[in-house]
Amino acid sequence: MTPLHFPYADHRSLAPSLNAPAIEARLESVAHPGSSSAALRHMHLRIPVGARVALVGPNGAGKSTLLKAIAGLLAVQKGDLRLYGWPVGDCHQRVAYLPQRSELDWRFPINVRRLVMTGRYVHLGWFKRPSPRDRAIVEATLERLGLMELAERQIGQLSGGQQQRALLARALAQQADLLLLDEPLNAVDNDTRFVITDLLNHLHQHGKTVLVATHDLGRLENEFDGAVYLCEGRVVQPPPGSFVGIALSLPEAAWAG
Amino acid sequence: MGWLIDPFRYQFMQSGLLAAVLVGLTCALLGVYVVLRRMAFIGDALAHTTLPGLVVAYLNGWNLFFGAIAGGLLAALGIGWLSRREALREDTAIGILFTSLFALGILLMSTARSFRDLTHILFGDILGVTALDLMLIGSVTLLVIGLLLVFYKELELTSVDPTYAEVIGLRPDRIRYGLLFLLALTVVTGIQAVGVVLTNALLVIPAAAASLVTDRLPRMMGVAALIAVGSGVFGLYASYYFSVASGASIVLACAACFGAAWLVRLWRQRASVAR
Numbered sequence: 001m002t003p004l005h006f007p008y009a010d011h012r013s014l015a016p017s018l019n020a021p022a023i024e025a026r027l028e029s030v031a032h033p034g035s036s037s038a039a040l041r042h043m044h045l046r047i048p049v050g051a052r053v054a055l056v057g058p059n060g061a062g063k064s065t066l067l068k069a070i071a072g073l074l075a076v077q078k079g080d081l082r083l084y085g086w087p088v089g090d091c092h093q094r095v096a097y098l099p100q101r102s103e104l105d106w107r108f109p110i111n112v113r114r115l116v117m118t119g120r121y122v123h124l125g126w127f128k129r130p131s132p133r134d135r136a137i138v139e140a141t142l143e144r145l146g147l148m149e150l151a152e153r154q155i156g157q158l159s160g161g162q163q164q165r166a167l168l169a170r171a172l173a174q175q176a177d178l179l180l181l182d183e184p185l186n187a188v189d190n191d192t193r194f195v196i197t198d199l200l201n202h203l204h205q206h207g208k209t210v211l212v213a214t215h216d217l218g219r220l221e222n223e224f225d226g227a228v229y230l231c232e233g234r235v236v237q238p239p240p241g242s243f244v245g246i247a248l249s250l251p252e253a254a255w256a257g
Numbered sequence: 258m259g260w261l262i263d264p265f266r267y268q269f270m271q272s273g274l275l276a277a278v279l280v281g282l283t284c285a286l287l288g289v290y291v292v293l294r295r296m297a298f299i300g301d302a303l304a305h306t307t308l309p310g311l312v313v314a315y316l317n318g319w320n321l322f323f324g325a326i327a328g329g330l331l332a333a334l335g336i337g338w339l340s341r342r343e344a345l346r347e348d349t350a351i352g353i354l355f356t357s358l359f360a361l362g363i364l365l366m367s368t369a370r371s372f373r374d375l376t377h378i379l380f381g382d383i384l385g386v387t388a389l390d391l392m393l394i395g396s397v398t399l400l401v402i403g404l405l406l407v408f409y410k411e412l413e414l415t416s417v418d419p420t421y422a423e424v425i426g427l428r429p430d431r432i433r434y435g436l437l438f439l440l441a442l443t444v445v446t447g448i449q450a451v452g453v454v455l456t457n458a459l460l461v462i463p464a465a466a467a468s469l470v471t472d473r474l475p476r477m478m479g480v481a482a483l484i485a486v487g488s489g490v491f492g493l494y495a496s497y498y499f500s501v502a503s504g505a506s507i508v509l510a511c512a513a514c515f516g517a518a519w520l521v522r523l524w525r526q527r528a529s530v531a532r
Contacts, residue, residue, distance in 0.1 A: 071424045092426040096424075105293075105416065108293060108416060109471070109473055118410075121411075154472040155417075170421075
């Protein structure tokens with residue numbers, strides 16, 4: 001009998017494998033639960049540490065599915081997916097995920113400060129309470145995202161843009177190395193857009209790897225190092241004249257052999 | 258002031274008071290999660306599904322508490338298991354389990370010689386608790402409060418954002434199983450006080466009232482506990498002085514508190530508009 005595995009705040013896998021890329025994906029098939037057809041097929045990517053990568057494609061191209069698979073929310077039926085050289089699920093501390101449409105219960109009685117603190121839970125694990133250091137991290141994050149004045153508000157009383165910033169603050173408080181952002185600039189006000197863009201630059205300067213799903217083709221070259229174009233669950237050739245940046249697809253020979 | 262202390266010359270009133278405090282505390286604290294996680298239907302179902310266990314225990318002369326616990330835990334497991342499969346929608350699955358087991362309980366009751374003996378199962382009898390019942394209720398109270406404290410942040414996170422919890426490796430389904438387990442135990446204590454039919458009221462009404470007057474989780478738990486314990490004590494007095502059903506009095510006192518909380522909320526909204 002296999003013992004119950006409680007991976008929450010398991011610190012085994014904090015040490016990165018030497019020279020391992022942030023993401024190494026050799027996905028043959030990823031499907032949503034209850035669906036017979038694969039949402040992603042033959043997707044072979046290598047994302048180096050520190051890269052800012054755009055996932056570009058129309059709705060339904062598989063951008064969200066890929067991010068969910070990397071976040072460990074969808075199982076890979078066939079293929080292999082490694083983060084910093086470890087299988088998905090072995091390095092929760094290092095991965096932060098911001099879904100496009102959060103399934104968060106905004107009416108739950110929790111304020112912004114406490115919500116941001118939940119970003120520290122993955123480091124705390126069972127039984128431990130937040131330390132002064134965790135609190136300091138949360139305060140600094142609230143400050144950075146301009147949420148200080150809203151810190152005591154119940155989360156449902158925020159505007160859409162403020163909610164997005166609160167979720168981003170939580171991802172930031174987690175101090176993850178890999179950030180997965182699903183359409184973070186969709187439907188937010190200009191203030192929030194500015195804060196998020198500024199934050200992405202800040203993360204880049206600190207060597208974080210950022211993967212951003214977007215359907216906005218403009219200004220990609222200013223904000224990203226590379227782009228992956230998706231369509232119908234596969235990586236496709238970029239449209240003529242569009243931004244490509246660094247090579248991210250694994251060469252076929254490396255995985256066929 | 259004599260009328261306040263007067264009833265407690267009797268042993269059964271002292272036991273009843275202790276039971277009312279313990280049951281109120283347990284139900285209110287767990288009830289906050291029942292309300293926030295929209296599990297009110299499950300709480301009701303769990304209470305009703307304990308009936309066959311209770312009746313079997315009664316017919317065999319066993320302690321009712323153990324019968325109810327066995328029934329409740331089986332039902333909790335069944336609900337957890339059914340809601341894991343996608344063949345049926347969760348509320349449908351619960352609807353089936355809940356009504357069938359309740360019907361089984363009634364069928365078993367009808368085999369008893371006197372149907373009336375069993376009304377205290379349906380409607381509660383807080384003045385009839387034994388020393389053993391009190392010990393069991395006390396253990397459940399300690400267990401529930403202890404686990405709610407120890408797993409406070411995990412319960413909070415899986416309630417507010419299960420997806421994020423899953424991303425960081427905290428399994429929301431396991432937390433849910435744990436909560437169902439505690440709910441089954443809590444429901445059994447509630448049955449002692451207000452019976453199978455009304456137990457859900459103790460879980461839902463104080464917590465719902467508290468949610469109207471505060472948006473902080475710890476404060477919500479405090480207010481809910483105050484309402485439930487207060488209502489329990491009120492129900493005891495009512496049944497002593499007016500010889501009315503204690504369980505129904507407790508539930509109606511909770512409902513009155515809910516009405517008051519509603520008014521407080523309305524008044525606050527007026528005040529904030531005026532400002």
